[in-house]
Amino acid sequence: MLRTRGKIMRFAPLGAALILASGVWSAALAQEAAPQVKGHEIGKVPPYVPSMTEMPKTEQAGQKPGSPQLTPEEFAAANKIFFERCAGCHGVLRKGATGKPLTTDITKKLGYEFLRDFINYGSPAGMPNWGTSGQLTPQQIDLMARYLLNEPATPPEFGMKDMMATWKVIVPVDQRPTKKMNDFDLDNIFSVTLRDAGEVALIDGNSKKIVTRLKTGYAVHISRMSDSGRYIYVIGRDAKVSLIDLWAPTPNVVAEVKVGAEARSVDVSKYKGYEDKYAIAGDYWPPQFVIMDGPTLKPLRIVSTRGMSEDEQEYIPESRVAAIFASQYAPEWYLNLKERGVVLAVDYSDLKNLKLREIYAERFLHDGGFDRTGRYLFSAANARNAIAITDTKTDKLVTVIKSGGATPHPGRGANIIHPKYGPVWVTGHLGDETISFIGTDPVHHPKEAFKVVQTVQGQGGGDLFVKSHPGSKHLYVDTPLNPEASIASTVAVFDIADLAQDKPQYKVLPIGEWSGISEGMRRIVQPEFNKAGDEVWFSVWNAKSQQSAIVVVDDKTLKLKAVIKDAALITPTGKFNTNNTRKDVY
Ligand code: DHE
Numbered sequence: 001m002l003r004t005r006g007k008i009m010r011f012a013p014l015g016a017a018l019i020l021a022s023g024v025w026s027a028a029l030a031q032e033a034a035p036q037v038k039g040h041e042i043g044k045v046p047p048y049v050p051s052m053t054e055m056p057k058t059e060q061a062g063q064k065p066g067s068p069q070l071t072p073e074e075f076a077a078a079n080k081i082f083f084e085r086c087a088g089c090h091g092v093l094r095k096g097a098t099g100k101p102l103t104t105d106i107t108k109k110l111g112y113e114f115l116r117d118f119i120n121y122g123s124p125a126g127m128p129n130w131g132t133s134g135q136l137t138p139q140q141i142d143l144m145a146r147y148l149l150n151e152p153a154t155p156p157e158f159g160m161k162d163m164m165a166t167w168k169v170i171v172p173v174d175q176r177p178t179k180k181m182n183d184f185d186l187d188n189i190f191s192v193t194l195r196d197a198g199e200v201a202l203i204d205g206n207s208k209k210i211v212t213r214l215k216t217g218y219a220v221h222i223s224r225m226s227d228s229g230r231y232i233y234v235i236g237r238d239a240k241v242s243l244i245d246l247w248a249p250t251p252n253v254v255a256e257v258k259v260g261a262e263a264r265s266v267d268v269s270k271y272k273g274y275e276d277k278y279a280i281a282g283d284y285w286p287p288q289f290v291i292m293d294g295p296t297l298k299p300l301r302i303v304s305t306r307g308m309s310e311d312e313q314e315y316i317p318e319s320r321v322a323a324i325f326a327s328q329y330a331p332e333w334y335l336n337l338k339e340r341g342v343v344l345a346v347d348y349s350d351l352k353n354l355k356l357r358e359i360y361a362e363r364f365l366h367d368g369g370f371d372r373t374g375r376y377l378f379s380a381a382n383a384r385n386a387i388a389i390t391d392t393k394t395d396k397l398v399t400v401i402k403s404g405g406a407t408p409h410p411g412r413g414a415n416i417i418h419p420k421y422g423p424v425w426v427t428g429h430l431g432d433e434t435i436s437f438i439g440t441d442p443v444h445h446p447k448e449a450f451k452v453v454q455t456v457q458g459q460g461g462g463d464l465f466v467k468s469h470p471g472s473k474h475l476y477v478d479t480p481l482n483p484e485a486s487i488a489s490t491v492a493v494f495d496i497a498d499l500a501q502d503k504p505q506y507k508v509l510p511i512g513e514w515s516g517i518s519e520g521m522r523r524i525v526q527p528e529f530n531k532a533g534d535e536v537w538f539s540v541w542n543a544k545s546q547q548s549a550i551v552v553v554d555d556k557t558l559k560l561k562a563v564i565k566d567a568a569l570i571t572p573t574g575k576f577n578t579n580n581t582r583k584d585v586y
Pocket of ligand 1: 193264322366411573574
């Protein structure tokens with residue numbers, strides 16, 4: 001199937017999750033929104049809507065006169081719904097992030113009826129229709145509207161004592177193998193997130209067989225590799241970090257620790273002399289990061305990320321740690337601090353006298369990746385439709401540019417050599433069909449450097465990840481969150497040479513159909529190359545109760561190569577090839 005231009009699919013409901021609350025959730029908006037509330041129907045809430053999947057223990061805030069009274073049982077029930085369904089967008093403290101602020105000065109102005117209807121029907125700007133989609137009952141909606149008229153509850157902090165209470169070394173370092181004890185090609189293992197099973201499956205990239213499945217954190221999210229390639233660090237949304245030893249006869253979890261109530265990111269020290277020494281995890285709640293001993297996960301140093309926003313320089317009590325990147329130039333990590341819009345450089349060479357450098361970038365930073373040289377870091381401020389570029393050699397912001405589309409969502413992005421513009425870093429967009437190419441080479445392509453040099457159209461909105469490989473002549477663009485099943489279950493592939501044209505064609509790979517699965521949305525998510533760069537793996541992501549799979553495509557011929565199916569492959573999403581993750585190949 002060839003298409004010149006994708007169907008333009010504005011991506012209202014899901015883009016919601018990442019649409020910025022631009023400060024004040026004003027009365028004007030409320031008035032405008034009210035008539036649209038009724039009759040606005042959207043599909044089931046998609047899996048991308050952020051959620052606090054594990055409810056932190058919270059105290060009921062003091063009820064003020066004039067606020068609807070909630071019994072302790074009602075408060076507990078409402079709190080659970082809020083943390084599971086709402087806090088990811090609106091923030092734990094309800095100050096707004098990707099969703100509108102819901103502090104009582106605002107909710108009281110909006111009033112009970114407006115809140116009730118808004119929760120019920122959702123909004124075209126992205127609030128899910130919790131009532132009409134059948135996910136919340138009318139009683140629950142009534143409860144949530146009353147809950148929002150009360151002061152927010154603050155979940156507790158999570159300091160060293162709490163962490164130490166959860167820290168377990170399952171196999172002490174001196175009882176671990178001193179050499180590799182198996183025959184697996186450890187450079188070509190895929191650590192596959194089985195999201196709703198709270199497990200990762202390690203799949204041998206050569207035989208395509210499941211080596212083992214390991215219990216990890218709840219709603220497990222990403223895997224990262226130690227610099228030596230021996231250990232995999234996995235983080236769950238419940239902030240549990242699991243350390244997997246690939247040298248064991250059958251790779252196993254050798255240590256674990258819970259570093260907060262909610263987290264999304266983990267990484268390792270990669271600078272010369274610090275290989276495998278430290279790990280770092282970034283929390284959503286409490287807003288902080290934790291530096292751990294690499295081989296045991298013993299928490300060593302916790303740093304709060306609360307502080308001032310980069311723009312108005314107002315205090316932000318909830319500034320979540322989104323993506324983390326390890327520098328090759330210095331013993332440093334770069335952290336995207338979401339709500340503050342700060343790229344934080346953390347120098348790990350001296351944990352006692354920790355050096356932090358705050359780079360003011362753009363608010364609502366989320367994911368991102370390096371250019372192919374590893375020098376320039378591209379961080380997506382998705383709710384601001386912007387990309388902040390940091391020079392990790394000089395530790396300075398290069399610039400912030402508009403991404404060219406709505407809600408950039410690169411994952412790590414993709415690096416290709418553009419036939420006209422030289423080395424470029426690529427991002428797709430959650431909110432529309434735009435794929436943007438940004439020049440990355442100020443030496444040989446100074447005119448193009450750090451500018452969007454081209455935008456092309458893919459299949460539609462709902463893209464999460466783009467991917468290429470130095471050995472590939474293709475660029476893959478997924479669209480798992482597009483509401484149309486025909487787009488969500490397929491992937492667009494551009495021939496890089498065709499980008500020389502103004503309107504390059506792309507091929508559509510029917511991955512969902514190739515999987516042989518006929519049920520469900522068959523969302524195709526996260527292209528990932530094998531070590532050799534000649535195969536691309538795609539997850540066919542269905543609901544927990546349905547069959548899912550991994551489909552492997554031959555990168556040269558774009559033909560189906562293999563389908564990996566197993567009853568245990570429950571909701572596979574991210575797949576982290578050990579070599580490519582370790583060496584930042586994307
Ligand atoms: Fe992710 C990366 C946060 C939902 C799959 N996701 C990231 C990163 C962040 C993030 C901050 C970058 C980490 C890094 O590089 O250090 N993700 C969030 C959320 O806050 C969000 C929107 C909502 C939530 O409640 O968690 C969210 N993410 C999802 C999903 O629903 C996905 C599609 C399926 C899943 O397994 O949860 C998903 N996120 C991924 C993947 C990556 C990722 C596969 C890593 C991409 C890579 O190539 O490195």
